[in-house]
Structure formats: structure tokens, C-alpha cells
Amino acid sequence: MKFTTKLVTAAAMLAFAGAALAQKGETVKIAWIDPLSGLMAPVGNNQVRSFQFFGEKFSGAGNPAGVKFEIIALDNKLSPAESLNQLKAAIDQGVRYITQGNGSSVAGALIDAVAKHNERNPGKEIIYLNHSAVDPDFTNSKCNYWHFRFDADTSMKMEAITTFMKDQKDIKSVYLLNQNYSHGHQVAKFAKELIALKRPDVKIVGEDLHPLAQVRDFAPYIAKIKASGADTVITGNWGSDLALLVKAANEGGYNGKFYTYYTGVSGTPTALGQTSAGRVFQVSYNHYNMGGDMGKWQAEYKAKFKDDFYTGSVIHIYKALGEAMAKAKSTDPVKVAAALEGLKFKSYNGDVEMRKTDHQMQQPLFLTVWQKTDKKFPYSPENTGMTLALVKEFPSYVSSTPTSCQMKRP
Incomplete structure (x- = not known):
């Protein structure tokens, strides 16, 4: 037994x-x-x-x-x-x-x-x-x-961006430029809501939506941004739509700041070059100099x-x-x-x-700014001699946003 x-x-x-x-x-x-x-x-x-x-x-x-x-x-x-x-x-x-x-x-x-x-x-x-x-x-x-x-998600990243912008007193007028699909719409929506909540003194002086992955010349959009007097642009653009946008901004002499989601993505670092130093920010869950x-x-x-x-x-x-x-x-x-x-x-x-x-x-989020590489921030994307240097880290509890999800489980 x-x-x-x-x-x-x-x-x-x-x-x-x-x-x-x-x-x-x-x-x-x-x-x-x-x-x-x-x-x-x-x-x-x-x-x-x-x-x-x-x-x-x-x-x-x-x-x-x-x-x-x-x-x-x-x-x-x-x-x-x-x-x-x-x-x-x-x-x-x-x-x-x-x-x-x-x-x-x-x-x-x-x-x-x-x-x-x-x-x-x-x-x-x-x-x-x-x-x-x-x-x-x-x-x-x-x-x-x-x-x-x-x-x-878009709301989490905008929560981090506007938390930082809240204390930037030089920001007085914002232009919203985004791709014309759900992500671009959401970037604009949450930007307006959170700026109104955290910085009601800041004016939204213009807003545009453009076709996704179709625009090859952003000069007309840059002209509108300059005419609006905006000192800051918020954009969720990515890929060619961001690379060509910042290229047009540099060529068109726009010297305002950009708050972005995807500065580090293929093509954009090269388009930024050295003339964009100190003016382009990115929010993301990672960055180039994490070690x-x-x-x-x-x-x-x-x-x-x-x-x-x-x-x-x-x-x-x-x-x-x-x-x-x-x-x-x-x-x-x-x-x-x-x-x-x-x-x-x-x-x-x-x-x-x-x-x-x-x-x-x-997860934590990180706000970085485009600048020259140095000993502290040495990684150079696309061999530009530039990098995205850490400005501020946002713990998970800061970037987290509530959900209305009513999950149906099998």
C-alpha cells in the first residue's frame, strides 16, 4: 500500500x-x-x-x-x-x-x-x-x-507634458498641429483640456489637422504657426510627418518650442540638426541615455x-x-x-x-530635450552629435490616468 x-x-x-x-x-x-x-x-x-x-x-x-x-x-x-x-x-x-x-x-x-x-x-x-x-x-x-x-497612451503622455509646462512661465500661446486620425484628435483634445486646467492663462492660438503620411511640404503650416504668434507647438506627429515638420520649421525660421511624442523616431533627429537645440522636447517611457x-x-x-x-x-x-x-x-x-x-x-x-x-x-515617463551630446548624455542618434537629454522623470503614479473600461472577460 x-x-x-x-x-x-x-x-x-x-x-x-x-x-x-x-x-x-x-x-x-x-x-x-x-x-x-x-x-x-x-x-x-x-x-x-x-x-x-x-x-x-x-x-x-x-x-x-x-x-x-x-x-x-x-x-x-x-x-x-x-x-x-x-x-x-x-x-x-x-x-x-x-x-x-x-x-x-x-x-x-x-x-x-x-x-x-x-x-x-x-x-x-x-x-x-x-x-x-x-x-x-x-x-x-x-x-x-x-x-x-x-x-x-496619449492621455498619460499629455498629463506628463502639461505637468511640466505648468511651471514654464515663458509659455503663453500654443498651436496644436496633429495628424488627422484618432491619435492626432486625442492629442489635441487632451492638450486643450489639461492646459485649461493647469494653465488657464495660456491661449490656444491655432489648431490644424493634416492627412497622415501624405504631406511632403509643411511650409504652409509653419507659415500659419508663425502668423498666429504661437511660442509653442504641441504635436503627436511621428515618422515623416514629424521629420518634415521640424525641417520646415528650421527652414522657415520658426524659433518656438515643440513638445512632441516621437522626436527620437527614424529621420527626425537628422531633420532637427543642431539648430533645434533646446527647443524640442519629447515625452516617452524611455530615452536614449538610460544606461x-x-x-x-x-x-x-x-x-x-x-x-x-x-x-x-x-x-x-x-x-x-x-x-x-x-x-x-x-x-x-x-x-x-x-x-x-x-x-x-x-x-x-x-x-x-x-x-x-x-x-x-x-510605467514611469521621461521628458527629454534636444541638445548637444556631453559626458552625461553621450548617445547620438543618427550620428548627429546631438541627443535627447533627460529633463524630468514622472513616476507611474503621476503619469497614470483613470479608466472607464468595463472589461468583458471570457
């Missing part, structure tokens, strides 16, 4: 150990759905290399689950319709995880499509890992159980690709997946989604948490 009991106990322990390591050595495919053509291709190419680079870093012994990550790159041409075609292609290849981040219009279409697919195909669920699409609605009125955002592991990874990335790494949410995604898969003892998206909820871990930018209520990552 005792012998039988020992056998049963041993068998149970072996079964448990086997379950704990069931995913070790397994390959987890992630479909990357973002632009590899058109004006935003430089951003997409940089980011897909980032996912591949860190996919190797965080595979196998690089994560507690022991899984291997494989990226399948799919060009969506920055189109919601094409993104849905690529989602179908990924599903046909048996992919259970997707990532996207360039364009909230695309993200909205993918959130809806993934939710419908999962409802109609139990046992074949997909998780959407959002690396950069920051429309606050995605973790508020449009929140969905299968969507997890690893960037800070530590991030500094080592940036140096290695630059040596390998002759390019700069800036999409730090890639690291968050791999760390979170490794932790969640180890916790779930599985790579099944149903079990991993449950493990991702409320997950806390230490990342390169501090302690972070995937808030269970709405699947919005809570």
Missing part, C-alpha cells in the same frame, strides 16, 4: 514538473503587422529589426518559460484594410500572437477583428500585443480582453544595423510574455492572457504593471 502511494505521488510530481516545463523549447510565432512600404517604411523597418533582435535576446534561456520567439513580418502599408488581410494570413499560418503599433486607425480595426475571431473560434484565440498605438479609447470605451498595450542594460543593447543594435533602437515597448512585450508563459505554464493564449492581467515586473525603466482593469501598462 505504501509502495503504491509512493508511486502515485512520484507520478504526480513528475506530471507537475512536466506541465511546468511543457512550453520549454517551444517556438512562439508573433505576427508583426506594420508598414514596410510608403513614407512610414523607415519606422517599420527599424521596428521589425527591433522585434527580431530582441526576439533572439529573450528566447530560450533569455526568458523564464524557456520558449523561443519567431517574428513573421507582414507589411500592412499603414492601411486598416490591408492589416485585416495580413491578420487573416497570420491566422492561416497558425499564429496565435500578433503585434502592431503604427497607426491607431489600424489598431482599432485589429482590436475589433481579433475580438470577433476569438468569439467565433474557441480554442484558436489570438492575443494582440500593442506596442505603440496610443489612442486612450483602446483602454477605455473600446477596451477588450484580448488587447494589451505596452506603450503609455544599464538599455545602453548595452542600444550600442549592440547600432553596431549591427547602423541604426538606432527606440521602441522600448518591444522589450516590455518579450519580458511580459516570458513571465506570463512561465506563470501559466503554457503558451496557450487563453492561459497567457489570464497571466498577463495584473502582471508586475522590473524593466529597464523601472517597476511596471499591466493594469488588470484595462490592460494598460503603468
Whole structure:
């Protein structure tokens, strides 16, 4: 009897150990759905290399689950319709995880499509890992159980920007220039609301929305900004839309300040040059001079690709997946989604948490300013001799914003 009991106990322990390591050595495919053509291709190419680079870093012994990550790159041409075609292609290849981040219009279409697919195909669920699409609605009125955002949303970043602007007495008039889609609309909305709350003396002297990734000459917009008398511009522009904007500002002699979300992204550092020193600010969850592991990874990335790494949410995604898969003892998206909820871990930018209520990552934010490199801030993006130097850090509790999400869980 005792012998039988020992056998049963041993068998149970072996079964448990086997379950704990069931995913070790397994390959987890992630479909990357973002632009590899058109004006935003430089951003997409940089980011897909980032996912591949860190996919190797965080595979196998690089994560507690022991899984291997494989990226399948799919060009969506920055189109919601094409993104849905690529989602179908990924599903046909048996992919259970997707990532996207360039364009909230695309993200909205993918959130809806993934939710419908999962409802109609139990046992074949997909998780959407959002690396950069920051429309606050995605973790508020449009929140969905299968969507997890690893960037800070538009409202969180504007909370940080306006907290800083509140004490800048030289700011008296602001112009809002943004891309004409959900993210641009939200930047303008939260800027107006928070400036009115924190600096009611500051005037909004102009506002424009322009087509996404279509404008090649921003000189007419710069002329309007100069005519308005604005001493400050707030913009959520990214990629070519920010690079060409600041280029036009320099060429058109506009000397006001810019508060931005994406100064460090491909093409913009070169467009800024040295004439923009001290005038262009960026808010983000990371920056070029963080040192530590991030500094080592940036140096290695630059040596390998002759390019700069800036999409730090890639690291968050791999760390979170490794932790969640180890916790779930599985790579099944149903079990991993449950493990991702409320997950806390230490990342390169501090302690972070995937808030269970709405699947919005809570994390510190950093305000930086464009200036010449020095001993304290030595990293030079695009070999410009310039950098984004830290001005202020905002702990998670400062940048965090409330949510109206009423999550429906399976």
C-alpha cells in the first residue's frame, strides 16, 4: 500500500514538473503587422529589426518559460484594410500572437477583428500585443480582453507634458498641429483640456489637422504657426510627418518650442540638426541615455544595423510574455492572457504593471530635450552629435490616468 502511494505521488510530481516545463523549447510565432512600404517604411523597418533582435535576446534561456520567439513580418502599408488581410494570413499560418503599433486607425480595426475571431473560434484565440498605438479609447470605451498595450497612451503622455509646462512661465500661446486620425484628435483634445486646467492663462492660438503620411511640404503650416504668434507647438506627429515638420520649421525660421511624442523616431533627429537645440522636447517611457542594460543593447543594435533602437515597448512585450508563459505554464493564449492581467515586473525603466482593469501598462515617463551630446548624455542618434537629454522623470503614479473600461472577460 505504501509502495503504491509512493508511486502515485512520484507520478504526480513528475506530471507537475512536466506541465511546468511543457512550453520549454517551444517556438512562439508573433505576427508583426506594420508598414514596410510608403513614407512610414523607415519606422517599420527599424521596428521589425527591433522585434527580431530582441526576439533572439529573450528566447530560450533569455526568458523564464524557456520558449523561443519567431517574428513573421507582414507589411500592412499603414492601411486598416490591408492589416485585416495580413491578420487573416497570420491566422492561416497558425499564429496565435500578433503585434502592431503604427497607426491607431489600424489598431482599432485589429482590436475589433481579433475580438470577433476569438468569439467565433474557441480554442484558436489570438492575443494582440500593442506596442505603440496610443489612442486612450483602446483602454477605455473600446477596451477588450484580448488587447494589451505596452506603450503609455496619449492621455498619460499629455498629463506628463502639461505637468511640466505648468511651471514654464515663458509659455503663453500654443498651436496644436496633429495628424488627422484618432491619435492626432486625442492629442489635441487632451492638450486643450489639461492646459485649461493647469494653465488657464495660456491661449490656444491655432489648431490644424493634416492627412497622415501624405504631406511632403509643411511650409504652409509653419507659415500659419508663425502668423498666429504661437511660442509653442504641441504635436503627436511621428515618422515623416514629424521629420518634415521640424525641417520646415528650421527652414522657415520658426524659433518656438515643440513638445512632441516621437522626436527620437527614424529621420527626425537628422531633420532637427543642431539648430533645434533646446527647443524640442519629447515625452516617452524611455530615452536614449538610460544606461544599464538599455545602453548595452542600444550600442549592440547600432553596431549591427547602423541604426538606432527606440521602441522600448518591444522589450516590455518579450519580458511580459516570458513571465506570463512561465506563470501559466503554457503558451496557450487563453492561459497567457489570464497571466498577463495584473502582471508586475522590473524593466529597464523601472517597476511596471499591466493594469488588470484595462490592460494598460503603468510605467514611469521621461521628458527629454534636444541638445548637444556631453559626458552625461553621450548617445547620438543618427550620428548627429546631438541627443535627447533627460529633463524630468514622472513616476507611474503621476503619469497614470483613470479608466472607464468595463472589461468583458471570457
